[in-house]
Amino acid sequence: MLREPTGGAPLTDEEILIDYLESDQLVQHRAKPVNRARLTGATTLGLWALRVFVLVLGVMVIYTFVAQLGS
Amino acid sequence: MLGENDGPSMISYATSGATYGLGFFLPFIVVTFAMAAVCQEMAMRVGAVTHRGYGQLVLQRFGRLWGWFNAGDLVFTNLVTLIAEFVAIRVGLAFFHLGAPVAALLGVTLVVFTLSGGRYWRWERLVLGMAIFNALFLVAAILVGPRWGSVGQALVTFSPFPGGSFNTLLLLIASTIGATVTPWMLFFQQSASADKGLTPHDVSHGRWDTIAGAALAMVFGCGALIAGAALFHHGGANIDGLAGAGLPGALSHVAGHLVGVLFALGLVEAGAVAVLTISASTGYAVGECIGAPHSLNNSARGAAVFYGANLAAALIAAGIILIPGVPLLSIALNANVLATVLLPVALVFMIMLANDRELMGRHTNGRAHNWVAIAIAAFISVCGAAYAIDSFLHTLKVV
Secondary structure, three states: OOOOOOOOOOOOHHHHHHHHOOHHHHHHHHHOOOOOOOOOHHHHHHHHHHHHHHHHHHHHHHHHHHHHHHO | OHHHOOHHHHHHHHHHHHHHOOOOHHHHHHHHHHHHHHHHHHHHHHHHHHOOOHHHHHHHHHOHHHHHHHHHHHHHHHHHHHHHHHHHHHHHHHOOOOOHHHHHHHHHHHHHHHHOOOOHHHHHHHHHHHHHHHHHHHHHHHHOOOOHHHHHHHHHHOOOOOOOOHHHHHHHHHHHHHHHOOHHHHHHHHHHHHHHOOOHHHHHHHHHHHHHHHHHHHHHHHHHHHHHHOOHHHOHHHOOOHHHOOHHHHHHHHHOHHHHHHHHHHHHHHHHHHHHHHHHHHHHHHHHHHOOOOOOOOOOOOOHHHHHHHHHHHHHHHHHHOOOOOOHHHHHHHHHHHHHHHHHHHHHHHHHHHOOHHHHHHHOOOHHHHHHHHHHHHHHHHHHHHHHHHHHHHHOOOO
16 A cells, blocks of 8 residues: 655655565666766866865874874 | 764763863754754665665766765775774773773674674664663763753853863864764765665655654763763863773762763773674775675675675774774774864765755755755864864974
């Protein structure tokens, strides 16, 4: 029997279908790759800036930790 | 969410209490758990709607480079955090005069035992059963006999604001954030939601589950700080033994043997539960990025990479704590700081996934949800950067 939605808008057809799937069918469903996202130039640049920022900070924390161990 | 109250978290909360007493850090823990609930809710929702783990989605949606960057961050942070979890188990067991080999053996045995069932539900029930003992920190807090009026005042006013060394304050702020909002949490929550078989129908229940877990973990985390604050008027962070991560021993001396026993058992529990969740999160990340089967519902033979990565992470961390002279407290606090510093990238991808209409349909973030999530990412970035830069400059003796 179809379960009632637990809140918000009613379930879509695809969500109702997914609700009926057995766990092995769900596993099979997620094995299908999703489409690649189209990122704008600004988004890609922002992600790279964030990556560099985090790597620099990570190196600083590790350097500080190792230096503290030495002292 | 109770897995968030891991060993280094509880050591971090209790150290904050011992260093600054009741004050700024008590309500700050409440704030960090509110932040964690927002992040975990997104992870649960994305996992339930897409039926895919975080690593798998980032890899497929944003390409191999970003997928591997994220997985690399996670595996590195997880290894450091796992070491800290074994440190917590070791500190707890040391109170009962048991050494590092017992801590290493206990952690690895638990990982093997919980993985041996071949079913997600068995694994989850075992971990939840152990996580109940996180309440020991609350019992310890009650037994130290705090002034509840002061607790209430601290929660409402965020005061007294901590003084002393600015760098120590930044370390504890970054460490408290990293204790609560972590990269492995995002990976684990989304992958576990998918592995558990959650569907869009379950999002509402999952949301309440996340909020309830956050509330419980927050209460127990505050319990650890309140218990630690018993040391504040007895020398605080300078108390003999604390620098060697002897929190249970110090508490036993100041607040009675029972408090020490409860705190030590609590540390063993917190470390053990986190060893299980963090090693599982490592297994999910490696399995998802390589494209190998990665489910607790698979047999060990059917998902050799997943189970192998899970066990290998635990074995490496267990091996490291057997090295004599390892700086316990420093590892525990710095593991949290590293998690804070590396979190923004994982969090930004999570926000992008939760706003991806093609994947999420009508389950995308609302506008208010987005503003809160972006504010959390910005706040965490600033706090992590402040500690990293200040410490680095101090180390170079520039300031």
